[in-house]
Amino acid sequence: MLTTDYVPGTPNWIDLGATDTDAAVAFYSAVFGWTFRSAGPEAGGYGFFQLDGRTVGAIGPLTEEGATPSWTVYFHTADADATARAVVAAGGAVRMEPGDVFTAGRMAAFTDPTGADFGVWQPRENPGLQAVMEPDTLCWTELYTTDDAAAREFYRTVFSWSYQDMPMGGGPVYGIVSSPGGGQGEDTGQGGVMQLQKEHLDAGSVSEWHPYFGVTDCDATFEMATELGARVQIRPMDVPRVGRIAGLQDPWGAPFALIQGNPTMS
Template identity: 40%
Template sequence: MSTVAAGTPCWTDLATPDLEAARRFYPELFGWTGRIAPEPEAAGYTTFRKDGRAVAGAGPPAGPDQVPVWSTYVATDDADLVTVRVEAAGGQVLVTPFDVLDAGRMAVFADPAGAVFSVWQPMRMPGAELLDAPGAMCWNELVSPDPEGAKAFYELVFGWHPEDRPVTGYDHTGWRCGARIVAGMLTPPGDDPAAGRPAYWSVFFAVADVDAAAARATTLGGTVGTPPGDTPLGRLTTLHDPQGARFSLLQAGTGRAGRPS
């Protein structure tokens, strides 16, 4: 079982109005198995496993207006302290820290540009037990129209140090936490459809073959947002599951599938 260091993305889960559909789609796509939490207060929250190790979760939306979405959780030793830092840095506290049974303590925030993210303070559940391997989360990236504001915000909140990296046609930043690059940030150019939209965090899963996985997703009822292609991150594609939740696939063994140093 791995324990992810504080300041590092450690977990992802899906908020969806159709848990039954998610329990069919993602195991067929990634080879996951699912375990439904037995506690009534967990509302059917499902932990997905790959080769017996926890990799992601899925649960009902927080409210009737929440769109299906994959969320990024960053590990922390103190969710309450992060809350203070988020407020001081100009972010929003969407959900104040609370204990998730005996699994851990979490909170939900939005950065000044509107990108929503969560923190996870582990107790019984440390976060993902498998990362950077086929069928597991391998990268997390902020897409933001305000890179300078994001650099200031995340450095204050998590101590991340931004490192600008040239990418043809885009402004790309790596977030360094200690000795490692733990996540990234992409600023779309003005002619990109994402330009001017609210900021968001994207979740990437590693797969052995991006093209085959994208084709498989479409047969399962998903749709392709960005067709498979080679990028400085590696070969990737962006998909939507049958309920509309966006996620990306990154080919294992290429680019940054596996956070680089």
């Protein structure tokens, strides 16, 4: 399960790149009850989503040429520069070289060999998200990939991840991700990796990471989001041993998902 006791390879930050940050703040505030706190005038419009005074994510304007609205998942690293070298050696690409974010920490952004974007956060004054595994906070991360085998090998090499295979009722095998030293007790799952199926590939789906936000009522939150302009990817559905999930794109196209239940599949 996700925790805020971060170790290398575990998710420790998420942020949303938006074309209209004010409108996106209004949308997510209505859906999840978040508030927004600016990181200051020197931060270029970047700021923090908060719930009860605790940081649960962040948002900023898109800065990369050709970028589209999306959530980025960041993983803890003790050395962003060493991780960048490992990414390149394993066949990935560096989108943003490691750099200091004032005194908060050091970050970098990458693309895995299958095309999925992700980042790393090396904490200094800011250790990462202050709340996870609660309603309206990050509860799971999931990679949909065009090449399951290549993705698994890449992240195994870069982060030393291990995978527990879980068949999905005749569909693709779902790989539950764990990091060395992550989780609590035997419950070390932090996310999943799934092969995109032919119909999705034929429809143009690409590799991408999705954040899952915990909710107390998946159907009600889904209804609220769609009323506010979110587009449907997966209607609310029950997943055995997991709970009830739904997939959405926010009104500007950034994918995210909802989960009511236990995302660790334990």
